[in-house]
Amino acid sequence: MANESTLMATAQSEWLKFRTVRSSIMGVAVTVLLTIGLGVLITTLVRTHWTQLSPLRVATFDPVSSSLRGSLFAQFAVGVIGSLFITSEYTSGSICTTLTAVPNRFRLIAGKCIVLAVSMLILGEFVCFAAFLIGQRIYLGVVPTASISNGAVLRSVILAGLYLALLALFAFALGLILRQSAAAISVFVSVLLIVPIIGLFFPQNWQNDFMRFEPSTLGVSMQSPFAPSNSFGAWSATLILLAYVTGTMAIAVVLFLRRDAGSNQ
Amino acid sequence: MIKIDHLTKRYGDTLAVDDLDFEVKPGVVTGFLGPNGSGKSTTMRIILGLDHATKGQATVNGTRYANLKDPIREVGALLDAKAVHPGRTARNHLRALAASNQIKKSRVDEVLDFVGISTVANKKVGTYSLGMSQRLGIAGALLGDPAILLFDEPVNGLDPEGIKWIREFFRALANEGRTVFVSSHLMNEMAVTADEIIVIGRGRFITSGSVNDLTKSAEGTVLARASDHEKLAAAVASNRGVVHEANDEGLTISGLTSDQVGQLAFDAGITIFELTPQRASLEEVFMDLTAGAVEYGSPKSDPAHG
Numbered sequence: 001m002a003n004e005s006t007l008m009a010t011a012q013s014e015w016l017k018f019r020t021v022r023s024s025i026m027g028v029a030v031t032v033l034l035t036i037g038l039g040v041l042i043t044t045l046v047r048t049h050w051t052q053l054s055p056l057r058v059a060t061f062d063p064v065s066s067s068l069r070g071s072l073f074a075q076f077a078v079g080v081i082g083s084l085f086i087t088s089e090y091t092s093g094s095i096c097t098t099l100t101a102v103p104n105r106f107r108l109i110a111g112k113c114i115v116l117a118v119s120m121l122i123l124g125e126f127v128c129f130a131a132f133l134i135g136q137r138i139y140l141g142v143v144p145t146a147s148i149s150n151g152a153v154l155r156s157v158i159l160a161g162l163y164l165a166l167l168a169l170f171a172f173a174l175g176l177i178l179r180q181s182a183a184a185i186s187v188f189v190s191v192l193l194i195v196p197i198i199g200l201f202f203p204q205n206w207q208n209d210f211m212r213f214e215p216s217t218l219g220v221s222m223q224s225p226f227a228p229s230n231s232f233g234a235w236s237a238t239l240i241l242l243a244y245v246t247g248t249m250a251i252a253v254v255l256f257l258r259r260d261a262g263s264n265q
Numbered sequence: 266m267i268k269i270d271h272l273t274k275r276y277g278d279t280l281a282v283d284d285l286d287f288e289v290k291p292g293v294v295t296g297f298l299g300p301n302g303s304g305k306s307t308t309m310r311i312i313l314g315l316d317h318a319t320k321g322q323a324t325v326n327g328t329r330y331a332n333l334k335d336p337i338r339e340v341g342a343l344l345d346a347k348a349v350h351p352g353r354t355a356r357n358h359l360r361a362l363a364a365s366n367q368i369k370k371s372r373v374d375e376v377l378d379f380v381g382i383s384t385v386a387n388k389k390v391g392t393y394s395l396g397m398s399q400r401l402g403i404a405g406a407l408l409g410d411p412a413i414l415l416f417d418e419p420v421n422g423l424d425p426e427g428i429k430w431i432r433e434f435f436r437a438l439a440n441e442g443r444t445v446f447v448s449s450h451l452m453n454e455m456a457v458t459a460d461e462i463i464v465i466g467r468g469r470f471i472t473s474g475s476v477n478d479l480t481k482s483a484e485g486t487v488l489a490r491a492s493d494h495e496k497l498a499a500a501v502a503s504n505r506g507v508v509h510e511a512n513d514e515g516l517t518i519s520g521l522t523s524d525q526v527g528q529l530a531f532d533a534g535i536t537i538f539e540l541t542p543q544r545a546s547l548e549e550v551f552m553d554l555t556a557g558a559v560e561y562g563s564p565k566s567d568p569a570h571g
Contacts, residue, residue: 013365020357021350093348096315097405100342101365103314103331260316 010102010111018085018115027081031074031164032127038070039131043138050143063146064153065224067135068128068160072219076189078120078164082171083184085116090179099261109176109253113169120168124161128223132157152225159234160223163241167215170245176252192216215241266291266444267312267413271321274307274468281307283468284321289446291412294439296459296476297448300555304468305448306344309417313342325413335366341406342415346398346422351391355382355401358390359408368409376404395422403431413444420454432458452551466555486543487523490515492536500529515539 018024046066053061089095102108136145146153175184192215199210208230211217220228221237232240267289274282282304289295299305310316312323314330322329325340333339349358359373377383380400385393390401399422406414416435420428435458439445449455455462456476464471464479472479486509491497494516498508506521518526523542530537 009367010365013361016357016361016364017350017353020354020361021352023352088350092350093345094350096310096313096344096348097362099315100313100340100344101337101362103333103336258317260310 007107007110007114010107011114013101014111014115015119018119021088023084023088024081027077027084028123030077031081031123034074034077035068035070035127035164036131036134038073039067039135040138042069043067043135043143047138047142061144062224062226063136063139063144064132064156065220067132067139068157068223070131071124071128071160071164071223072216074127075164075167075192075216075219078124078168079171079188079192080185081120082116082168083175083188084181085112086172086175087179087181087184091181095261105257106253109256113172113249116168116172117165120165121161124164125158126161128157128161128164132160146225150225155234156223156225159238160219162238163219163222166241166245167219170215170248173245173248173252176256177248213240215244266326267415267446268324268327269308269312269321270323272308272311272318272323273320274304274311274316275319281468282311285465285468285470286321287463287470287473289444289463290461291444292439292442293460294435294445294447294458296455296462297446297465298452298455298462298551299448299450299465299471301450303450303466303555305450305465306417307468308465309342309344309415309446309448312415313340313344315344335409337362337366337405337411338368338409339411340413340415341409341411342417343399343402343406343419344415344417346395346402349390349398349401352389354387355390355393355404356386358401359404362405362408366409372408372410376407379407380404396424396427399423399427403434412442414438414446416445416447418448418450420449420451428454464551464554471554485519487518487521487526488515488539488541488543489518489523489526489530489537490539491530492538496533497526497530497535500533500535501526504529517543 043066046061089098098108099105102111132148136147139145148154148157171184171188174187175181178184178187196211196214196216199207199214202210212221212231217231218237218241221231222234222241224231224234227233231237269285269287269289272282272285273280285304285308297305297308307316308323311318312325312330324330325333330336330340353361356373356377359376360370362368363370363373374383374386377386380403382397382400382404385397390398393401399419403416403419406416419431423431435445435447439460447455447458449458456479459476461473461475462479463473489497494511498511498516501508501516501518501521504521504525506526507519508516509519510517521529523540527537527540
């Protein structure tokens with residue numbers, strides 16, 4: 001055969017690998033369950049307690065982000081999917097087999113990133129649109145609802161899905177740097193949960209500055225039609241998160257190109 | 266054709282490969298022999314572009330592995346049979362490999378059949394025994410029908426039937442004109458598997474040659490205890506034998522068989538008390554060659570080593 005292997009061949013191979021292990025399937029199931037399931041739970045709770053809410057809560061109530069809240073839990077599931085996609089190659093040693101088939105390391109990572117980005121974007125958009133639409137249906141008649149035909153609303157739902165895809169890539173980059181499942185997942189969870197807690201010890205005026213750079217705060221900004229207080233607007237938040245992901249990925253790729261495969265030395 | 270060109274690899278303070286320089290030719294089975302930790306696997310990993318050389322380089326067909334377009338169609342390798350995701354089935358593992366190098370799907374079933382694991386191809390690799398994993402690894406190496414094949418300790422974990430099968434398989438590959446490079450730490454295994462042998466120890470080249478050459482150097486000695494050692498030594502020397510050691514226990518003679526020594530003694534009128542052929546096994550030759558080149562040897566106080 002004359003045609004040589006291309007990036008598409010690498011991506012095809014990686015897609016086959018991605019969908020033929022149980023951890024990916026489980027991760028996808030958990031993402032669906034958390035985003036849509038928690039969305040149903042939260043919106044149902046809001047509906048049943050709506051008449052007891054304070055006037056301030058009612059005035060600032062956002063039917064969009066409240067229906068998308070489940071995605072802030074699902075971010076841990078996509079994080080696990082993203083990091084395992086690369087760390088499982090190191091823990092099983094299959095990275096050597098993979099690299100013998102695709103010795104062009106840059107192409108290998110590009111292929112893996114295409115598979116992860118596309119699949120997680122489709123998954124993220126699917127669960128976020130579903131959670132939004134189901135949530136609005138639950139609110140209907142009792143709680144004010146939002147319509148997807150509104151530009152800011154549509155943007156919020158789309159960016160909520162993108163947030164999940166970007167976090168999967170971020171976790172992948174951490175996995176490529178650390179090459180161990182437990183280490184990568186711990187660091188990922190720390191960045192999302194522990195770092196905000198550290199922020200609480202800062203003086204109030206620093207705290208606001210610090211917290212709005214936090215990935216989960218950026219996520220809340222991305223899924224809100226109106227910028228929450230002390231936070232970035234949706235597009236700025238998206239760009240900042242994109243910068244985090246690109247920066248981490250750049251470090252990961254440089255290390256990957258320089259290191260010996262799998263020798264952990 | 267594999268060419269190792271003044272290859273050196275350093276991991277921190279450890280010199281894993283030290284200025285190796287050799288070629289592996291097509292049409293024969295080349296054994297790569299050395300004790301554990303002597304740098305065989307490291308050399309193979311560098312050939313495959315997995316590890317970076319500190320100095321020198323390794324090329325396959327004149328090109329560095331990383332620059333090959335469809336590498337597994339040119340070079341097939343089995344380094345670590347267990348280096349497969351345990352949760353994936355054998356068939357899916359091979360399909361993913363095939364897809365990456367644009368090899369047609371039907372080839373996956375061909376190689377599964379060939380190594381004899383078709384019936385368990387849809388089982389997760391994590392459930393495989395080491396022997397089955399080895400067969401899967403061989404299937405992966407053959408997937409692209411490559412002209413160059415590398416196997417790192419392939420007989421590990423195989424049952425006797427599997428070992429016999431793999432020897433015949435290597436022979437067949439070489440007879441088809443392929444380059445077959447097989448590593449092992451077992452001299453006797455290499456003696457029956459390989460045509461050419463390259464011996465290394467502590468990352469350094471020790472010797473190379475055909476199996477016959479190395480076997481010759483493994484020819485044994487004869488221990489002779491007789492009534493007159495001086496006279497016997499003279500008779501041996503005049504018949505192109507060599508006396509290595511002479512003491513109260515007798516003479517250690519090489520270059521002559523025990524029959525020849527007995528005849529010499531008879532002709533010279535010497536009484537023979539004892540005549541013992543002492544055949545060094547290939548394993549002993551290997552031990553001699555690599556003595557001092559073993560990374561984790563027995564402790565010095567070991568009485569057997571004085």
